[in-house]
Amino acid sequence: MKKHIAIDIGASSGRLISGILNDGKIELEEIYRFDNKITKKEANDFWDIDTLFDEIITGLKVAKKNGIDECTLGIDTWAVDYVLVDYEGNRMQEVYAYRDDRTEKAILNIAKKISIEEIYEKTGIQFLQFNTLFQLSVHDKDELKKAHKILLVPDYLYYRLTGEFISEKTNASTTQLLNISTKEYDQDLLKLIGVKREQFATLFDPGKVVKKVIPNLRDQYDLPQCEVICVASHDTASAVLGVPGTNNKFAYLCSGTWSLMGVEMAHPIVNAQTYAKNYTNEWGAYNTYRFLKNIMGLWLIQEVRRNLKTEISFTDLTKEAERITPFQFLINCNDACFLRPENMIKEIQNYCRRTGQLVPSTGGELARCIFDSLALTYRKTLEEINVITGYSIESLHVVGGGVKNELLCQITANVTQIPVVAGPIESTALGNLLVQMISCGDLENILEARKVIIKSFAIKTYQPIKIKNLDEVYKRFIQLVGTN
Template sequence: MAATDNIGLSADGRRVADARAVPLLALDLGSSTGRLYLGHLSASGRLDIEEVDRFANGPVQIGGHVYWDFAHLWQSAGAALAKVASRLDSPATLGIDSFGVDYVLTDASGYAVAGMRHMRDARTAGLYDAVYARIAKPELYGRTGSMEIEINTLLQLVADRRDQPWLTDVAHALHLAPDYVTHLLTGRRVSELSIASTTQLIDPVRRDWDFGIADAFGIPRRWFAPIVEPGQIVGPVTADEAERLSLRHRIDVVAVASHDTASAAAVVPYEPNAVRERTAFISLGTWSLVGQELRAPDLSAASCAANFTNECGVAGSIVHHKIQAGLWLMHQTLKDVQRTQPGIGFAELERLAAATSRRFAFDADDAAFRDPVSMPAAIRHWFTQRGLPAPESLAELARSIYDSLALSYRTTLAQIQALRGASIETLHIVGGGAAIEPLCQAIADATGVVVIAGPVEATVAGNMVAQLVARGVVRDFEHGRDIVSRSFTVTRYSPSGDPAWTRRHAQLQAHIERQSVVLS
């Protein structure tokens, strides 16, 4: 039976006082795992979050190309929602967040016309030369504030035009991943702003599409849906979907900051009286996103040269950051190791890394690590091709990943300090990496900055805060940030002051293009 009851609304559509009690559902689609969470805002003002279900997600190779298995993703998300439905005794809201840049094209009837390509598909390699032949790099950055990275939606669309030109005629609409799930659940077509700003097609000043860029590359304007800011209700799950999922109560889908980074950035638990210009964050998951929240985009030549991106965040903010290597290195290392040692897990890798004294570092952002057949082999090859010793044991390999990531963040923080003209005093780490003690301590030691780690589930918390804003339960996103700060514990890491890290960083920077280095 279709759900018809309203969600904390009176007959004339006004929000009512019991809206605080409405359950919060957050569907978090990560690069390797999808998860559904159930949350509530307690009477004491604490945000309580429970993981209800999780399912595998990731790339599949078909015919030499890399795709998302969206059918599996959709089926698994539906099963998770059906699972939680029996626990809901009142209307609820649902927010969807995910990875950026990747999309589905549909025809005028709403059917997908091509598979959903994965960001790690190699079809975009070297395409920036063609892009800059149409729009010069300084102009493109000045219009979008987007970093140069070959996974961007713009490059994927240019590749589609080159490889499948018929899509221009057949496709009617473009849906980024969370927008597509929203569309399938509600029947409504919108483009949430934060996820749209991962496309390299958004003007971050106007916070809207730059159709002139689409025109320059022959990308139809009809593909792009109206922009909505995070913190708005899109609409209820349709009657057909409610029946399919056995929903007993109405669920309204909310446009949260649907790029997972923007949701996490919205609730970074800054300390009271913290000077934001002297505070940076790392959203540390499969990727690392290192940056700051700004009041306005930084479209300067210096920001362009340092390859930072300006993502539109909540409440008019800009999430100014750099996308770089993250725990993908460890995920793929573990995947390789488990072929011969199926019993080993992340906890064991963490223990081994903490126990070894031998230190190695490599360029974590080298293109060789984008999607190698074997991550351990790729890392070792990075060393041996330069004629220097490579990490041999699994412990040394795991430790080298942590140290290499930490040293890469040191470089990025130096760039942030140069751009802002102010030193960074505190570095917040949110996401899965916040739970890895040896990595967090290495980051504090490598950067020389106090690290505050947590919450691990910052993206989910930010997703739920946007739902509370949309329902009028909290007055604004800053109030939501305060709630999150009170709801989760964090861990503080102080830098050791060991001068060896400065030497290690200098060694790595000196050799990053011509040889690797064994850290002494």
């Protein structure tokens, strides 16, 4: 029975999860969990990349002590952030976090040199101020010139484990530097920001073997014999692979700090309409595209909870929200004011005040405001996807941490008026593991893998309940947020 390990790192935590295929079902076991957070040094925000690597090593040591002597291994993390490596193979600088405000005016500055419409035509990627294109555009030019390689975070961790430089495709596409027609880094955009193609590694497909863990590392720390496999290293790409949808009439919602909502496509959609609506065509595993929109997700409630003066669990906040009359307070979840405010509570209250609404004051009211607004945003996004793709979405698959929020799942079903299929929670680690299993021959393809997920994990369906004044509420929401 082959053993596989997913290293899955998010903005607040990371973990190593082992997976095996046993009697037609996938069995998961968490081996090790660790914290992750943005650290501030002087005026900037960074990731502690060395600590993350040390935690991976610690987790692999635990795996060995737990009896895993041999396995495959894959890594997924968040997207867009990068590491500069010099010609001696050493990290050159601290790793900027995407929420750092250095890119606040980057899109405007780039637009002075090249139209943003042309960038979208080249890449098919939506405009977010923290995309790697804009991060590199404001990076110190002398430091960039000295860099031998520019690696995204999971590619750097692969390098530390194996000594090999790779540029995994699903994550590389989020940089807004890949040309959607040539399937390569775009020379015009590279020249625009002062970097060269050779500073990026060879593009790697998910499922391709990278190398074994460096023998010295294995011997020094008594690690398992690990064959490292390139998985879909963008956590959203892995999460979508873990969606148990078996037909082409479903949309997915990867619900966590961000809400990533879209459909899986065989071809990208790049036109004036998708540009105007700011949809993205991120590359997926197995020759697919993730046609989706980024929506500010549970970050909103995470920050509200952090700003509350009293300690309260997410469960209790949700229970309080259940008792609040729905749709009293609505916000545009994607408004830039919510990206990184000093105080999320005050920002939401100020937004409601500015827009002539009642102002939420309690934790329950704030939570209800967020959940209602997210659900309405999901409906708006689904309607746009239906029009753009010509699909008629029949169900919405929710995966990730948001699966645990039963209230939000039910509100979403009620507002969208389609079934919401919730689960599995561990879709990102699952997607990571599925690529390893397919690469090793445990599973034939992703369709078979998704059928195995349905057999292996508890999945709950929320049927829509009719709301009398839904049309009026939705009209008011659209007037509030606009059509884009």
